Amino acid sequence: MQGIKHCIWLMLSVFILFFCITPSALANSDVKDVIEDIVQWKKQKEHKEGATYLLQAPFVEHAGQGNVDWYAFGLGRVGITDDFVTYQALLHNNVAQRYETEDKLSKTKATEWHRIILATLATGGDPTHINEINLVKDGVYDRTNQRALGAQGINGWIWGLIAIDSMRYQIPKEAAINRERILQNIMSLQQKDGGFALSEGTSDVDLTAMAIQALAPYYNETTSLTYHQKYTQQKRTATVSEVVDEALMVLQQLQQPDGSFTSYGQSNTESIAQVIVALTSLGLAHDDERFTQHGTTLYEALLTYQQKDGGFIHAAKYDATNPSSQPDESNDMASEQALYALAAIMRQQLGYRTLYDLRPEISEDIKQQINVVNAQIQALPQVPTQDQIAQVLQQYKQVPIEERSYVNSFATLQSQLSRHQLALNEPPLWEAYNIATQGKGNVTSLMTTASESLSIEVAEQQFAQLPKLLTTEQYVDVIALLQVFEEANRPQEVKQLQQMKTEIEQIQLEIDAINEEVLDKLYPFSALTLDDKHNVEAIVTRYNKLAPYDQQKVLSHEDIEKSQVQMKNLERAKWIKVSLIIVSGLLAIIVVGRIIRRRMKQEA
Known part of the structure; x- marks a missing residue:
């Protein structure tokens, strides 16, 4: 009889699995269209004319910086076709160059490491091997030569945990930082109302959502943690799920009647996006009834900020705390966060890993389990x-x-x-997650065929087409080709490309030096005098030696070109003035001479 009951129960479970668990009514094609609109807007903004890829020059030259990295991350998480190979090459190069400075990636922000770790993985790279640099080690558990992980405040703890869990990286036993300590630090910074913020006070939507994102992989952990709460000055013992549930309640209370969320008094795109990522990190849908206001889902609330050009505005009203955003212009940060929030929705709907889980996709067998x-x-x-x-x-x-x-x-x-006093009797998740030591992140194509590695045959063709007279315009191509030929063990091409790289970097140094000279010696151009003639001629001579493409990278290059004419006009004005003085002097002499001769005649 017991066996029959078990079979009936199992059949009921299967019935629920296939017939009662229905996906969100939102069509994947809808999300896909919005994602493509964002990418097209950004391509148009960065490249003006029709561009094949977003991750191409000049945009990709700044790989390793916030704006570029988050767009690369979003593209990677939906697997949309783009030039991830070139992005990775420029990222490796830029990180290596920044590591040559005293502050490495940043003097104050550990999150610089965390963002680059996520972007590297999302585009198919390995952040533990970037030119022999291990960003995971330096950015999270061994910050010996940088400021401590928590020195940046709660952001350092949150994004450090997200980064270390992105591949379930191992943390050495001897490390000063481990997952348990990071969890305790995040939980200890919970506000009195249950949410999170940068400092004591009212909870902030974005920080509360980000804290949930970091804690989400531990929601099923039954072992409690004991920690000292900073803002209540009390000792507390709680599970991660208790803290997350309290934070979710705060988000519910902070949601506006139209489905939006406010930060610093303004309803905005970014706050909605962060809440979407938080919910999907927990396996909750964008249309979860707790966050659907008057029939408006979070996805629908997010779309109210999209513009006709495909991008997203930060806020519908001007925000004095965010002067770079305008209520009628698509905004970079708003659009990048909307992009990866949509990626989170799409990944959930198609049954893939959550946004910040960058491991290979779950096998069908385990997914079925x-x-x-x-x-x-x-x-x-x-x-x-x-x-x-x-x-x-x-x-x-x-x-x-x-x-x-x-x-x-x-x-x-x-x-x-x-209720039944049963226990798992297994090690806590913060111990079980010590798995990976290295490895490339996963790029799963959800929309189109993701970009493939540049073939050696195509690389050979591109190498042959490089011009003899190089400019900074070829820098991206040279860096990408250098990586391809290094991996193919082609020393001759590698040597030539390294020479080209050095040559282009010297050109860039000259551009930077000219820019410093311009700021120091020629600004403001309207105040130039003949005393500045030598400086003008020296800078113009150096400027004229640059190729036209490189000249465009010089500050106020049009004014530099005009400065020579300005000097000539000043000289002309000077000589005209001198001539007038001389003529006036001669006329005065003539007049005085005539007067003297007239008097002499009268006396005679």
Whole structure:
């Protein structure tokens, strides 16, 4: 009889799995269209004319900087076709150059490492091997030569945890920082109202959502953590899920009647985007009923900020705290965050890993295990027996521990475990997540065929087409080709490309030096006098030696070209003035002479 009941229960679970768990009504094509609109807007903004890729010169030259990295991250998480190879090459080069400075990537911000780690993985790279640099080590658990992870405040802890969990990286036992300590530090900074912010006071939507994103992989952890709360000055013992649930309640309370969220008094794109990422990190949908206001889902609330050009505005009203944003102009930060929030929605709908989980996709077998366990938990009666709970618990334990965060119904099971005084009796997740030491991130194509590595045949053609007279315009191509030929073990081409790289970098140094001279000696141009003639001639001579493309990178290059004419006009004005003085003097002499001769005649 017991076996028959178990079979009936299992059949019911399968029925729920395939017929009762329905996907969101939002069509994937809708999300895809919005993503493509954002990318097209950004291409138009950066490249003006029709560009094949967003990640091409001159935009990609700044790989390793916020704006470029977050767009690369968003593109990678949907696998949209772009030149990830060139991005990776420029990123490696720029990181290596910055590491030659005293401050490495940043003197004050650990998040510089975290962003680059995520962008590297999202575009198929390995952040533990960037020209022999291990960004994961330097950015999270061994910051010996940089400011401590928590010196930046809660942002350092949040993004450090997101970065280390992106591939479930190992943290050495001897490291001063470990996952448990990071979790305790994040939880200790919870506000009195249950949310999170940069400092004590009212919770901030963005920081609360980001904290949830970082804590999400530990939501199913049953082991409690003990820590000292900074803002209540009290000791607390709690599970991660308790803290996350409190933060979710705060987000519900902060949501506006139109479905939006405010930050610093302004309803804005970025806050909605961060909440979407937070919910999807927990396996919750964008149209979760708790966050649907008067029939408006978070996705629909987000779309109210999209412009006709495809980009997103920061806010519908001018925000004095964000002067770079305009209420009628698509904004870079708003658009990049909308892009990866949409990537989070799309990944969830198609059954892929969450936004910041950059490991290879879950196998179909394990995915099926997860789905069955979720269905069995949902099929539990309102008052299940201990035997029923034990059976589901056994099924849950069959799921690899590093994948259990995807069992999104576990909270229901956990409440029943507590009721029946059952325990997992397994190591906590913060210990189990010590898995990877290295490896490339995963790029899964959700929309189009993702870009492939540049073939050696194509690289040879591009190498042959490089001009003899190089300019900074060829820098991106040279860096990308250099990486290809290094990987192909082609020393002759590598040597030539390294020489080209050095030559172009010398040109860039000259451009930078001229810019410094311009600022120091020629600004403002309207105040130039003949005393500046030598400086003008020296700078103009150096400027004229640059190729036309490089001249465009010189500050106020048009004014430099005009400065020579200005000097000639000043000289002409000077000689005219001198001539007038001389003529006036001669006329005065003539007049005086005539007067003298007239008097002499009169006296005679």
